[in-house]
Amino acid sequence: MDAGDYRILIRGAGELASATAHHLYTQGFKRILMLDRRYPKAVRRKVCFCEAVLEGNQVVQGVPATLARVLDAVDEIHERQEIAVAVLNLEETIQTWKPDVFIEAAMLRQNWGLKPDLAPIVIALGPGYVAKKDCHAVVDTVRGPEVGAVFDDTGDHLEDEPPAEIMGYSEERVVKAIRDGIFFTQREIGDEVDRGERIGTVVSVYGVEDFRRGVPVDASYAVTARITGVVRGLLRDGVPVKAGDRIADVDPRGATDDLDHVSDKSHRVAEGVHEALLGLIARKPKKTRRRAS
Numbered sequence: 006m007d008a009g010d011y012r013i014l015i016r017g018a019g020e021l022a023s024a025t026a027h028h029l030y031t032q033g034f035k036r037i038l039m040l041d042r043r044y045p046k047a048v049r050r051k052v053c054f055c056e057a058v059l060e061g062n063q064v065v066q067g068v069p070a071t072l073a074r075v076l077d078a079v080d081e082i083h084e085r086q087e088i089a090v091a092v093l094n095l096e097e098t099i100q101t102w103k104p105d106v107f108i109e110a111a112m113l114r115q116n117w118g119l120k121p122d123l124a125p126i127v128i129a130l131g132p133g134y135v136a137k138k139d140c141h142a143v144v145d146t147v148r149g150p151e152v153g154a155v156f157d158d159t160g161d162h163l164e165d166e167p168p169a170e171i172m173g174y175s176e177e178r179v180v181k182a183i184r185d186g187i188f189f190t191q192r193e194i195g196d197e198v199d200r201g202e203r204i205g206t207v208v209s210v211y212g213v214e215d216f217r218r219g220v221p222v223d224a225s226y227a228v229t230a231r232i233t234g235v236v237r238g239l240l241r242d243g244v245p246v247k248a249g250d251r252i253a254d255v256d257p258r259g260a261t262d263d264l265d266h267v268s269d270k271s272h273r274v275a276e277g278v279h280e281a282l283l284g285l286i287a288r289k290p291k292k293t294r295r296r297a298s
Contacts, residue, residue, distance in 0.1 A: 008033035014104035015039045017111030018055035019047040024271035048238030051265040057090040144277040153277030177231045180253040182246040198230040
């Protein structure tokens with residue numbers, strides 16, 4: 006099979022999943038289907054294909070993606086040389102679409118049913134997965150010299166990581182929801198914010214209609230920046246959140262020239278997935294797929 010013949014199913018369409026899809030696409034793997042939730046929770050939305058779920062389409066550094074509302078629409082999207090993004094049941098999609106490759110990239114950080122028999126080739130982005138037990142290969146996502154490393158013969162779990170330290174700030178860069186509700190914001194990615202400045206509001210589901218009409222709502226909680234900088238990532242307005250969900254990412258450097266570019270870390274992870282895929286393809290018996298007429 007040529008690279009363009011492989012059906013690649015990716016669970017997740019957030020930052021690392023999108024970097025993976027982008028890189029594989031540029032390497033000739035054009036038949037990519039990404040599954041995400043109805044309300045995606047990626048904050049670096051300019052580099053995430055999950056934006057297609059709510060916008061209908063998305064372009065990440067020149068690579069286009071389109072929402073497939075039904076599985077039957079996927080092949081047509083691929084014929085246009087675009088990545089397909091969908092909100093579909095995973096098990097039904099695997100049974101019907103029969104991917105050659107399944108990539109677990111939802112960053113669930115624990116195994117929610119991943120098995121090596123989901124597809125001929127199964128790759129997971131760690132942490133939370135064990136090579137040979139849960140999948141055929143795990144790609145290290147932890148920032149550092151080993152990021153993007155491929156593990157295909159280990160029984161060790163990869164460790165999770167804190168946010169990257171920039172100018173002495175790590176956890177402070179990340180803004181999280183302190184309660185369940187609906188997140189509202191009038192901010193945009195690229196906006197400058199001061200420490201303590203409001204980024205948005207989390208409103209109880211029972212107060213949403215009043216909030217939208219401008220009526221003061223007791224069960225609403227301001228979401229504020231913990232440091233001064235530029236909003237590098239921001240959840241969409243109107244998205245449901247749970248306590249602890251990441252809402253925003255503030256960059257203290259004030260840099261805005263790479264907000265729509267895949268990060269170096271994400272690119273290295275994507276290269277690791279590509280390396281794992283090529284290695285596993287080389288080990289598999291060669292086969293041909295008869296295209297439907």
